[in-house]
Amino acid sequence: MRIALLTESGALDASGETRPWCDRLVRGLTGHEFEIYTLARGPEGAPYRGRTVRTAPLYGELPAPLMWRPERRRARARGRLARRRFAACFADLVAGFVTVRAPGARAAEEAGGGAFPGASAGAGEERREDQADRFAAGLHGLAELARAQGRLPGLLRSEQAVRLLEAACRAPGAPRAAHGARVADLLAVTEELERALRPLSLDWYGDAPGSAYAFGAGDVPAGGGLAAVDLCHAATGGPAALPGLLAKRFFGTPLLLTEYGVRLREHYLARAGARLSAPVRSLLGAFETALAAETYAQAALVVPGTAHTRRWQERCGADRERLRTIHPGMDAGGFTAVPDAVADHSTTLVWTGTVEPAKDLVCLLHAFARVHRAEPAATLRIVGAPGTGPEDAAYLAHCRALAAQLFPDEAADACSAGDNPVSFEEIGGPEAPRPQDAYAAGAVLVLSSVAEGFPRSLVEAMLSGRATVSTDVGAVCEVIGGTGLVVPPRNPRALADACLALLRDPGRRARLGAAARARALELFTVEQNVAAFRGIYLELMSRTPCRPAVGAPLGQGGAPRLFARPAEAHVPGRWAAVRGTGQPAPPTGRTPSWADPGPDPDGDGARRVDPPPAESERLPTTSPARPQPAEAATARPQPAQPAAAGTAAGADRQRGARP
Structure with a gap:
């Protein structure tokens, strides 16, 4: 199973357990293939030395995309359409967390010392759900815009974004603290929003042709990005979970969220001690609360580290049926009972x-x-x-x-x-x-x-x-x-x-x-923790519908065609030769010529796969045939002898020669 482990270096963590736990999980579950994606809050080096890690900064500026002159002219033509689309999506996003509090905001307000004054007490549950849907629509709309044109970082820091945020702060139902927001407060909030939404513009997804920050048309990065993984596992909430939300939206990849500390509570406590104005604390707290509620709603399973964290997640909108408490694991090897x-x-x-x-x-x-x-x-x-x-x-x-x-x-x-x-x-x-x-x-x-x-x-x-x-x-x-x-x-x-x-x-x-x-x-203990996550992974995969791989053929109705790619296509290594040609075989993941799907004579979406030639057709006769008893007329089925990839005997059997 290919698992994308989404982490955030330098993030708040009350237990200090996130980074060592991720490393122990990767080393303990050797039967799975982990791809590590890290959002860095500072210029520190990437963790997990010796392993493939994709790192994206949450500080500084994103590199500007390189475009040829014809592309620049087309980009200017698309600019007006992008700004109109951005205005609609950003207005939905801001209205989703400014106008009405998201579920669980009262708990965050209590932890933040009243830094999050809310809307009127008469706001009903239906209105709350409507605002949550509007926040999700705006978030995914911005993600689509980032995939299509890659202009999201610049638009989030534009004057248009500041004006849209100001209009939401002045609208009825906004927090009282937001009504007094000044220009400096609005600029500070838009800057923080751009950093929090930076994962929307990254090149981790690997299927966005035409995106300025993604790969070219038809190209897929090494490993396929998040489009090719089976499961996204976010090691913490907040911006680190955003790539998992987009992978579920675009590719149907299930999302698993683990929180060993109450991320929302930690943010409120940290901002309560920081020198921030009341409007900035109110708006950023509302955004983080709405993002946490959306993450809990979309995650297939939410794994808290303690019952204390679980109670906070329930108050913030997490479904009790999708919560699994797994305690952090610690290495007990160095500790012995001391009399x-x-x-x-x-x-x-x-x-x-x-x-x-x-x-x-x-x-x-x-x-x-x-x-x-x-x-x-x-x-x-x-x-x-x-x-x-x-x-x-x-x-x-x-x-x-x-x-x-x-x-x-x-x-x-x-x-x-x-x-x-x-x-x-x-x-x-x-x-x-x-x-x-x-x-x-x-x-x-x-x-x-x-x-x-x-x-x-x-x-x-x-x-x-x-x-x-x-x-x-x-x-x-x-x-x-x-x-x-x-x-x-x-x-x-x-x-x-x-x-x-x-x-x-x-x-x-x-x-x-x-x-x-x-x-x-x-x-x-570490063993208990790793065994629990092994069971969680199997549980998620057992109830996840079959998803087509990147470039896999589809049948009628857009569903993946079962057995369209034979198991031989996934044999590791390289095929020694292609039957009948003497030429080297294609690299791993390509189907051999004798296993290529044939035509579809019935039109039912199920193509015919011709079996390999019979032994009598492949082997030359070098000696006269001896008479066989009558029992030989009915041949017993012989078990297949798999050939090890890269061996001479395996290559001879594939060409049809006797070893």
Whole structure:
């Protein structure tokens, strides 16, 4: 099966699982042929080294198409028609997400802090469906325009697009924030729309003759592009899923969508902290919500990574019957169960992860102050580096200062050096060269986050057989499943009480750690993840109707003619020779001369395929025939002997000579 894996490098991902998961999927399902298509948000190199990757930038400018002078004159003549067609399609697209909120917009508004004010509460479900249909019509209309003329990037940044967007913002039913949009806001929104819709103008589809960004008439790129794949698998939502939507629209290719993080929620949270005006946040949020609803509606199956993500997808319009939850897989080979006695101290708490405000280390430090007062021998190890955000380094410095204030260095006696019970370390240091070493050096792992996607550090601790104390956020309860203690977020007292309960009960720690490791090995391994996707692929192919390949003959009614191309045409390698000519055979994928379809005498669309000549017609008689018994008159059917492509014996059998 040929699978197009649609990815986006540099995209938001709460779990950080998308890129390694894609690589493990490609390496694990060796029985399928993967073609990787990546949208790059920055000038970083393409992932998946050693594999064929098609990369398209979501930054900078697309290269201008090269045209001869006669083509330029024809392009000017088509320009007026293209602008009129663009105006109609872009007006439908904008009206589909500006005038009325798409399904699930209220959930996005709650996550974005009210950045998406909506339409009147009396808007009915029928009107919502009508607006969704209008958004889809505009989106596919722009895709058709891009395939036909390739002028979409320039038109999306034109003055015409700005005026159409302004008219939609001033129309009745538009969000209140959009009514006050200025020219700078409209320019910023059209620029973001051009980047988000850039996949419509790419040359990944391989069947668009006449397109300025596609291949010439009659040409098909190496591998056939998305027109020749059996399944499009989008590893995330947003612009990365757009090529899959177009492949389904143009070629009937089924689309599979996987989301290990709530993409829409992540966009709203990111834009809430960015320095954007209210009209820009409102319009971009409405567009992303409508695009997510259209993707969920068109996908054959939607695969969330957690039940938390699944609930968001349902609120955004995904059909519950087409949802399959598959947990992310992690490599459990490097993690072994560490007995509690191996830990340096039975009163050590460990926190691991990326230091950022969402991890709420301030709450953890205040909770440990209570633990330290009750158990003076308790220590806390914070193992992690600051994130890439502009405020993450300052947050780490603030946590260090708070730890120094809450826990001044104290010595056991007058002859000992003072020490702080809280230490800040990084993975790779002398104390914790690997994550496994950090988990082995503590008795209890603590997670104090206020926002969490898929908690990787929690799963790693479970694989190490460690008892855990976590806050009830994201998919924590789904991952823990009763093998650890869960407390409310932003509650230092509850967090401290749970930590003390486990530190004072070694037997309970051991039981919870063993149960946690068994649960992690059952649900969160790479083998489980790969096997689940193998079943998903087979399920989709089993219910997908037969599609003609690129250039395949069709029968009556436009349906593919079964057995029009014999199986011999797909034998890998090259045929040694064509029967009766002595000439080299055509390359792989071409039908041998003796297997070419014959005429259609009945006119029913089923052509006759002449069988190869009989053995008596092909083999010369070199010795007198001996008398045969009467039983030989009825010859038994002999099993066919397939010839290996490229071997001398196989070539002789194809020419009709004896080996």
